[in-house]
Amino acid sequence: MNVEFTPKLFSLLKGGISKETLSKDIISGSIVGIVALPLAIAFAIASGVSPEKGLITAIVAGIIISVLGGSRVQIGGPTGAFIVIVYGIVQQFGLSGLTIATFMAGFILIGFGLAKLGNLLKFIPYSLIVGFTSAIALIILSSQVNDFLGLGVKEVPSDFLEKWSIYFQNFSHVNGYAIAIAVGTVLLTLFFQKWIAKVPGSIVAILLSTIAVSVFDIPVDTIESNFGEIPNHFDFSSFPSIDFETVKSLIQPAFAIALLGGIESLLSAVVSDSMIGGKHRSNMELIAQGAANIFSALLGGIPATGAIARTATNVKNGGRTPIAGIVHGLVLLAIMLLFAPYAKLIPLSCLAGILVVVAYHMSEWRQFVSILKGNRMDIIILLTTFLLTVLFDLIIAIEVGVVLASFLFMKRMSESVQIQNITHESQEAEQLFENENLAIPKNVVLYEINGPLFFGAARQFQETITQTHIQPKAVIIRMRYVPLIDATGFQGLKEIIKTFKSKGIEVIISGVNDGLEKDFEKFGLYTLINKELVVRDIQTAVEKAKII
Numbered sequence: 001m002n003v004e005f006t007p008k009l010f011s012l013l014k015g016g017i018s019k020e021t022l023s024k025d026i027i028s029g030s031i032v033g034i035v036a037l038p039l040a041i042a043f044a045i046a047s048g049v050s051p052e053k054g055l056i057t058a059i060v061a062g063i064i065i066s067v068l069g070g071s072r073v074q075i076g077g078p079t080g081a082f083i084v085i086v087y088g089i090v091q092q093f094g095l096s097g098l099t100i101a102t103f104m105a106g107f108i109l110i111g112f113g114l115a116k117l118g119n120l121l122k123f124i125p126y127s128l129i130v131g132f133t134s135a136i137a138l139i140i141l142s143s144q145v146n147d148f149l150g151l152g153v154k155e156v157p158s159d160f161l162e163k164w165s166i167y168f169q170n171f172s173h174v175n176g177y178a179i180a181i182a183v184g185t186v187l188l189t190l191f192f193q194k195w196i197a198k199v200p201g202s203i204v205a206i207l208l209s210t211i212a213v214s215v216f217d218i219p220v221d222t223i224e225s226n227f228g229e230i231p232n233h234f235d236f237s238s239f240p241s242i243d244f245e246t247v248k249s250l251i252q253p254a255f256a257i258a259l260l261g262g263i264e265s266l267l268s269a270v271v272s273d274s275m276i277g278g279k280h281r282s283n284m285e286l287i288a289q290g291a292a293n294i295f296s297a298l299l300g301g302i303p304a305t306g307a308i309a310r311t312a313t314n315v316k317n318g319g320r321t322p323i324a325g326i327v328h329g330l331v332l333l334a335i336m337l338l339f340a341p342y343a344k345l346i347p348l349s350c351l352a353g354i355l356v357v358v359a360y361h362m363s364e365w366r367q368f369v370s371i372l373k374g375n376r377m378d379i380i381i382l383l384t385t386f387l388l389t390v391l392f393d394l395i396i397a398i399e400v401g402v403v404l405a406s407f408l409f410m411k412r413m414s415e416s417v418q419i420q421n422i423t424h425e426s427q428e429a430e431q432l433f434e435n436e437n438l439a440i441p442k443n444v445v446l447y448e449i450n451g452p453l454f455f456g457a458a459r460q461f462q463e464t465i466t467q468t469h470i471q472p473k474a475v476i477i478r479m480r481y482v483p484l485i486d487a488t489g490f491q492g493l494k495e496i497i498k499t500f501k502s503k504g505i506e507v508i509i510s511g512v513n514d515g516l517e518k519d520f521e522k523f524g525l526y527t528l529i530n531k532e533l534v535v536r537d538i539q540t541a542v543e544k545a546k547i548i
Helices: 008-015 019-046 051-068 081-114 126-143 145-149 160-169 176-194 201-216 223-227 244-276 282-298 308-316 323-343 348-362 365-372 376-391 394-416 427-433 455-466 487-502 514-522 538-546
Strands: 418-422 444-450 474-481 506-510
Touching (some): 008 051, 019 201, 019 308, 019 348, 051 282, 051 323, 081 126, 081 244, 081 282, 081 394, 126 145, 126 160, 126 348, 126 365, 126 376, 126 394, 145 160, 145 348, 160 376, 201 348, 244 282, 244 308, 244 394, 308 323, 365 376, 376 394, 418 455, 444 538, 455 487, 474 487, 474 538, 487 506, 506 538
Parallel strands (some): 444 474, 474 506
Antiparallel strands (some): 418 444
């Protein structure tokens, strides 16, 4: 079997896993499972779905991603990055629409993996990633203001500006108890592990706040007051019916889930590689992410991907194989089966405090400020993606950001193509041929081209060469540093040959590699130029120019 499409777990089992490693994996997986519990519930509630859907996703996706994934230590499950997109889909298409979109996204991710697009997703510009990640952090923070301050607003708008308008109208309803619980949660989550390293502060905050609210009957909203009971079983209800119209309406959200999930999972895998000195299998990771989303949707879950924070926690606690991720899922399953009825007592302000910490860590404000001090094009991508995500929609932001980044990349590439105009009188001729024992004949012009002639640079190439005021008898186009030419570049080259021929000027092409020679044949270039005038070296080209 191709190693690229072999899950890491299979390779590690084949090579053997020591008892010491297995022991560390079990301990690490147990710790990560406890850390993931409040996050799974909080992410689900913030996404506009019931709490148990976050648990189901963490269990199902967590186990599948570890079994089939291409990373040794990846931990999968619901993440903060999906909150915005899931909330939007639920608002527009309902829970059934989210289920179908997640299901479709799973197959899209598998398609990405089979098409070996894993390496390409790594080339998404960093400024674009920071732009939408920072925006998501701001949106998560905004979505938690109601519960953090205990405002008691029952229907919070999804629109960013409308949301803050409602908050300002209800600031008079601030609940001091909710604020105290939320602030205490933030402090415990951030600092508790400085005292006891192995115990997550978020779990301590949940236990203390839940006990306090239950014993002293503190008047704050809880999961039970807003969502009722938390089921301790999987949702095996019938899968929503799918028809062509449904697929058409959900294809855009499905692609957004797949693209975001793919990017985040591969980023997480790259980060974990640097922590353990490993190397993940990108395409197998995408296939695993796809399978996880398919089964998450079938069993009543929401979108899942690789979780950077939980993966880092796994590494720091000694996890070194996918067994840790499987244990993490099994621990969550045990908690769901045994303790789900008690989770309904958790105060929403406590979960809001946890998500505020998540938003802070996601914000990447230092990187944001750093990019603002850099290249103008990166700033444009960063701010465009950030503002579109906050004010409009994450799907639009990703689409526009990728297109904008592509255009700016093409502009940079086209500017990198250099074309030198060299005659026998120019200084460049002496420098160019000082080691080649050659001289450019009179009435001959040489154009030295450096860089790929793709559609972004073709127009510049064509205009630079044809707008010469010299009337030579021959033109040499030297292409030794041209690695590739696309269809537009070939069309430009054809137009150049036609233009010179109409003026009675012969064209000689030099330095063509094997690949370009074959492409010359395919694109019909030899119908315009004699094949003998397409040569490998500059010496031959100059000799042919002399006898024309």
